Amino acid sequence: MQHEQIAPSDLSAPSDLSAPATGQTAHQAAAQPEPVTLPLTRAAGCPFDPPAELAELREQQPLRPMRYPDGHVGWLATGHAVTRAIAADPRFSSRYELLRLPLPGGPPGPLPPAQIGDLTGIDAPEHTRYRRLLAGKFTVRRMRLLTERVEQITADHLDAMERQGPVVDLVQAFAHPVPALMICELLGVPQSDRAGFQEHAAVLSSPDAGLEAQMAALTALTECVGELVPAKRAHPTDDLLSDLTTSELTDEELAGIGGFLLAAGLDTTANMLGLGTFALLSHPEQAAALRADPGLADQAVEELLRYLSIAHTGVRAALEDVELDGQLIKAGDTVTVSVSAANRDPLKFPDPDTLDLQRKATGHLAFGHGAHQCLGQQLARVEMRVAFPALFRRFPTLRLAVPPEDVPLRDAMNIHGVYQLPVTWDKE
């Protein structure tokens, strides 16, 4: 699972997007800086900012050599333009078996190939085929039709929170269950199966589970979906999995895709809601602006996506020699893109380290870019556009119940977030 999450999104595309070769020659090996290792540690007291070294690296050279935990020397992209170009360029592959893991804890050498149905770790034409079958199920229009249901689920959880607290853990009470329920309903996971699904999903987001346990949990999740497939074929209901049984997909592909969608829907928006609430509570003037003006919700969501960049790191491998930004990336080199650094690039976003819900944050790369750009992004937008304003309107006095430094951060995870967010409010 860890490798399923490294790439921020389901990202490859036309080469005319790659940055044009600059005047300088790409063959300047002698002038090349020493390879760096990927900075992973966020500064104390800065839970929302990428590791500070990334900004220095971006300023020095937005694309530079990087040493991977297994010894491979590849590249690290930290600039917005170069990250966007790499994500859009089909000369860079997403196939897991060509990639070195940029984060410690993985196997030496390349990763195992993607399991069937895992869209993140494959290239065209295989990827295009799956994507074409799924894109129609996640359109802007279809996801907006879910707004009312999201509002209802959100209201139900806010009611439960009010009865339960204060104090409550916002992750358990709100951030996790709202998107979990939505993806289960969308896919058509029966009520009786949801607890089991969530148990496996919890392993995927556990700090203590190793790569092996996570892989096992993903397999278990896929098996659970696999058991649903024959039932959906026999008695189709009004849901995505039933819909897909009428396509050309095999039972094995359906199980794989179902497991992939479930995993992607369980651990992403949940972390945006948890970390996003923490960010808004830490910037009360921004939370007040959102509470006062519901019309701000759309751009607030984009700014939170940019500012937090929870899927902070993506990975590609060069299929051929590529000249980019005056550098020569050799065929076989792994390229890591720091989405969080790209989204804080001052060349793209003025005053990038300030959370400003009034800004137009369009063009951020939080959902990735290129052919693998997040399939579920329009669902995530609807969920956040409903959930954030509803939470702050229901609890106008919402605040942290612990000092900010005591909020446990998902520092070691490839999707950033908080494990718990104890919150309190004034009871009327």
Add this chain to the structure above:
Amino acid sequence: MHLSIDRDRCIGAGMCALTAPEVFDQDAEDGLVVLRTAAPPPGLHAGARLAAGLCPAAALTVTEQDGAGSSPPGEQ
């Protein structure tokens, strides 16, 4: 302004329909881009340009009327 789309490149991410819904839509079946108008009125030009720049798959091409030719679908 003249717009054209490339459905072979399109991945159905929906950025165009989100950004300029008066100009772009998504096919209800396959999610791919549908052009609502190839020659949007001036009031919609900025939105159309922004959408073309945001497209993750470079599937939208804007040709400005002044004969400046095809603007590459890059960053807005």
